[in-house]
Amino acid sequence: MAQVEETLKRIEASKGVIGTILVNAEGIPIRTTLDNSTTVQYAELLCQLSMLARTTVRDIDPQNDLTFLRIRSKKHEIMVALENNYLLIVIQNPCE
Amino acid sequence: MSVRDTNVGARKASNVQKAPGVKSTKAANKEKDEEKTVEIGGGHIKGLIKPPDQLKLTEAELKEKITRVLNTQNPHAPDNIVRWTFKDRCFKPCVVDHTIHIFELEGNLVYKNSDEGRRLMLKQGLHEEDTGLDIGAESDKERTETSTTPVEDGGEVEEAGEEDRPDSAASKTDKKEPKITNIFNSCDRATQTLHNPPREINCQTEPPPRSSFSASANQWEIYDAYVQELQKQEKNKEKQKAAPSEKDEKSQKKMMLMETQDIDLNKVSKAAKVLERMVNLNIFDEIAQDFAYYEDPADEFKFPKGTLLPLWKVKYDQAKKLSVTALCWNNKYPDLFGVGMGSYNFCKQGSGMLLFYTYKNCSFPEYIYPTSSGVLCLDIHEERTYLVAVGFYDGSVAVYNLKTEGKEPIYKSTAKTGKHTAPVWQVCWQNDDMDSNHNFYSVSSDGRVVSWTLVKNELVFTDIIRLPVIPAETEETEPAQTPLIACGTSMDFHKQIDYLFLVGTQEGKIYKCKTYSSKILETYDAHHMRVDTVKWNHFHPKVFISCSSDWTIKMWDYTINTPVLTFDLKEPIGDIAWSPYSSTVFAAVTTDGNVHVFDLNINKYEALCQQLVVDKKKAKLTHIAFNPIHPIIIVGDDRGNVNSFKLSPNLRKKPKGKEGPEVEAAKMETLLSLLRKPE
Numbered sequence: 221m222a223q224v225e226e227t228l229k230r231i232e233a234s235k236g237v238i239g240t241i242l243v244n245a246e247g248i249p250i251r252t253t254l255d256n257s258t259t260v261q262y263a264e265l266l267c268q269l270s271m272l273a274r275t276t277v278r279d280i281d282p283q284n285d286l287t288f289l290r291i292r293s294k295k296h297e298i299m300v301a302l303e304n305n306y307l308l309i310v311i312q313n314p315c316e
Numbered sequence: 317m318s319v320r321d322t323n324v325g326a327r328k329a330s331n332v333q334k335a336p337g338v339k340s341t342k343a344a345n346k347e348k349d350e351e352k353t354v355e356i357g358g359g360h361i362k363g364l365i366k367p368p369d370q371l372k373l374t375e376a377e378l379k380e381k382i383t384r385v386l387n388t389q390n391p392h393a394p395d396n397i398v399r400w401t402f403k404d405r406c407f408k409p410c411v412v413d414h415t416i417h418i419f420e421l422e423g424n425l426v427y428k429n430s431d432e433g434r435r436l437m438l439k440q441g442l443h444e445e446d447t448g449l450d451i452g453a454e455s456d457k458e459r460t461e462t463s464t465t466p467v468e469d470g471g472e473v474e475e476a477g478e479e480d481r482p483d484s485a486a487s488k489t490d491k492k493e494p495k496i497t498n499i500f501n502s503c504d505r506a507t508q509t510l511h512n513p514p515r516e517i518n519c520q521t522e523p524p525p526r527s528s529f530s531a532s533a534n535q536w537e538i539y540d541a542y543v544q545e546l547q548k549q550e551k552n553k554e555k556q557k558a559a560p561s562e563k564d565e566k567s568q569k570k571m572m573l574m575e576t577q578d579i580d581l582n583k584v585s586k587a588a589k590v591l592e593r594m595v596n597l598n599i600f601d602e603i604a605q606d607f608a609y610y611e612d613p614a615d616e617f618k619f620p621k622g623t624l625l626p627l628w629k630v631k632y633d634q635a636k637k638l639s640v641t642a643l644c645w646n647n648k649y650p651d652l653f654g655v656g657m658g659s660y661n662f663c664k665q666g667s668g669m670l671l672f673y674t675y676k677n678c679s680f681p682e683y684i685y686p687t688s689s690g691v692l693c694l695d696i697h698e699e700r701t702y703l704v705a706v707g708f709y710d711g712s713v714a715v716y717n718l719k720t721e722g723k724e725p726i727y728k729s730t731a732k733t734g735k736h737t738a739p740v741w742q743v744c745w746q747n748d749d750m751d752s753n754h755n756f757y758s759v760s761s762d763g764r765v766v767s768w769t770l771v772k773n774e775l776v777f778t779d780i781i782r783l784p785v786i787p788a789e790t791e792e793t794e795p796a797q798t799p800l801i802a803c804g805t806s807m808d809f810h811k812q813i814d815y816l817f818l819v820g821t822q823e824g825k826i827y828k829c830k831t832y833s834s835k836i837l838e839t840y841d842a843h844h845m846r847v848d849t850v851k852w853n854h855f856h857p858k859v860f861i862s863c864s865s866d867w868t869i870k871m872w873d874y875t876i877n878t879p880v881l882t883f884d885l886k887e888p889i890g891d892i893a894w895s896p897y898s899s900t901v902f903a904a905v906t907t908d909g910n911v912h913v914f915d916l917n918i919n920k921y922e923a924l925c926q927q928l929v930v931d932k933k934k935a936k937l938t939h940i941a942f943n944p945i946h947p948i949i950i951v952g953d954d955r956g957n958v959n960s961f962k963l964s965p966n967l968r969k970k971p972k973g974k975e976g977p978e979v980e981a982a983k984m985e986t987l988l989s990l991l992r993k994p995e
Contacts, residue, residue, distance in 0.1 A: 221581055221582055223585070224581040224582060224584065224585045224588050225581060227585075227588045227589060227592055228581070228588055230592060230679065230680055231588070231591060231592050231595055234592075234595045234596065234599060234679065235599045236595075236598065236599055237595060242581075242584065275532075275534060275536070278534065278535070278536030278539075279534055279535050279536060282535050282536040282538075282539035282540075283539070288590070288594075290594070297598060299591060299594050299595070301584070301587035301588070301590060301591050302587070303583060303584050303586060303587040304583040304584070306583055306584050306587070308584050308587045308588060308591055310591055310594075310595060312595055312598055314598045314599075314601065315598070315599060315601075
């Protein structure tokens with residue numbers, strides 16, 4: 221438990237990381253480093269997107285499952301990890 | 317029975333011949349014309365006045381007889397209409413009706429003798445009989461009499477019937493009274509029944525509770541449902557097998573409590589770990605790209621010299637004060653390496669650390685094991701790469717299992733179990749013994765080479781060799797100065813021959829020994845100062861290399877007592893290592909911060925690359941190790957930093973075309989023969 225906490229703290233303190241959000245199984249953000257409105261927005265949108273991506277993967281092969289989703293945009297990169305119905309979202313500005 | 321028929325009857329083909337009457341008619345016509353003209357004209361004008369468009373005919377033509385035929389055919393009716401018949405698949409002429417209806421009148425006269433007529437007559441007859449009954453009683457009587465008579469006389473029914481008829485007809489004629497309702501005698505009486513007004517009665521019940529439900533049925537949801545069912549069934553089977561006990565319930569309750577407390581984070585531990593790596597990869601993206609793809613293009617010009625491209629730098633905050641005392645790569649996961657932290661300072665001995673890094677995440681170590689005493693050496697088992705043997709400054713050895721959760725070693729030697737009395741300088745894993753127990757060897761300054769065997773829960777040691785007492789060249793009157801037992805400072809096992817190993821000592825000698833006998837096979841007078849490292853060549857079975865604090869590196873052929881090659885680097889050397897890909901390439905680190913890479917195949921006397929990697933004043937390099945697969949070296953310094961470098965292509969030259977250990981061995985052999993020639 222403490223190790224995971226430390227890991228998350230290290231991620232948050234890493235270079236270029238704008239924010240991290242941890243969303244539980246019901247889609248409610250339980251831990252975040254961003255402000256409330258942004259957090260809610262990110263959580264909602266990424267939940268939907270990851271559900272869609274997951275459906276895509278599983279429709280093709282039901283024994284398969286989605287593990288990570290990575291969206292690279294002009295300004296930053298959004299990385300979503302899915303585990304146990306939890307979503308761990310990290311928004312980073314890749315240093316270039 | 318319409319006028320139509322009569323017309324048809326009337327129209328017959330009749331030839332009306334106008335023979336002599338023609339002229340007369342025509343003359344009459346003329347006369348008429350004349351008369352007309354005369355009449356129209358108003359006055360009596362005699363003479364022919366013809367209309368301007370009068371047909372002019374000659375007398376002969378005038379006399380001509382023209383027969384006219386009248387027939388019933390309608391001149392306007394078309395005579396050649398055809399219709400397509402599908403039955404016969406041809407056009408057939410259809411009959412055209414030539415009759416023209418001029419006048420039509422619907423009449424209501426009915427023939428007396430036809431069915432309709434008779435029916436009507438009967439109806440009228442009955443009606444008149446009824447009216448007769450209403451009006452007069454006498455007539456009734458007459459009727460009944462007349463009616464009864466036919467009843468009595470069966471044979472005279474018809475006659476009676478006939479008599480009736482004329483009677484009835486007569487009665488009809490007699491009583492031709494209009495049947496108008498008598499307003500005085502009859503009156504209409506109407507009643508209206510009572511209509512019950514319709515009423516609605518309805519009752520409303522409370523609607524059943526509703527909730528809207530939506531779900532999607534995908535292939536994978538169906539699959540999930542099946543899997544869950546399977547699991548439930550299996551659980552039920554297990555429950556039936558295992559008898560439920562109170563203990564189980566209690567433990568289950570405890571489990572529940574635990575779960576509610578830390579639901580949150582443990583479930584995302586794996587995801588968090590990978591995400592951290594992803595974030596780091598993004599941060600150090602350039603380095604990762606360099607590691608994978610960059611080849612120094614300047615190498616073409618700088619041949620044969622090469623360079624080292626700096627890649628990741630790893631350090632751990634809590635190990636700042638410690639120096640790197642050991643480096644070891646993991647064979648199975650070539651991105652994982654272990655770093656032993658301790659201190660070489662005799663006076664300042666504190667705690668140590670064992671860290672494992674992967675260059676997928678260079679900002680934080682993967683495994684951290686704090687130790688009570690400084691780590692001096694470490695070795696990762698070749699096959700079971702989760703077993704790590706560590707030698708400490710306080711003389712004990714320990715074995716860690718990376719797979720287990722705790723920070724404690726799974727085995728540790730204590731004073732009772734034969735730990736060394738002096739710092740352990742080198743540990744080496746060896747192949748499993750006869751009972752397939754893991755075992756490793758350690759060498760220490762107390763002059764013992766010990767073999768440790770992992771038997772179930774304990775560490776069993778066996779002394780292999782006690783390094784011999786070095787007879788002091790001076791008299792034995794100064795025992796304090798000369799050590800009674802030699803101090804082993806480094807050790808290496810032969811790559812191919814299991815039982816053969818080398819030990820380097822504090823005094824600068826190297827002993828070649830066998831594991832199963834405590835006899836020393838050979839002694840080499842190697843250096844003037846302690847031998848820091850001895851390393852067998854990976855490919856050639858006879859060659860080994862040694863380095864020492866006396867600033868020299870010496871390459872040996874074990875059959876020859878004197879070194880084959882000597883390199884004087886003018887600086888104390890920390891460590892050397894052979895490269896795993898070539899038998900003639902090795903690298904050395906010196907305390908002035910330089911890394912020297914030699915390729916004996918190319919240049920026997922000079923280093924191909926001599927690069928300053930750390931600031932001279934700040935740190936001294938202590939150890940170096942080659943990655944087994946990638947062209948990477950890691951270098952540790954006494955500040956606790958580990959830097960990794962990529963070797964430029966010039967430093968990685970391999971003979972073209974052929975590859976393989978035999979080739980490498982052959983290469984070395986040729987080199988040796990070259991070196992032996994002047995002798």
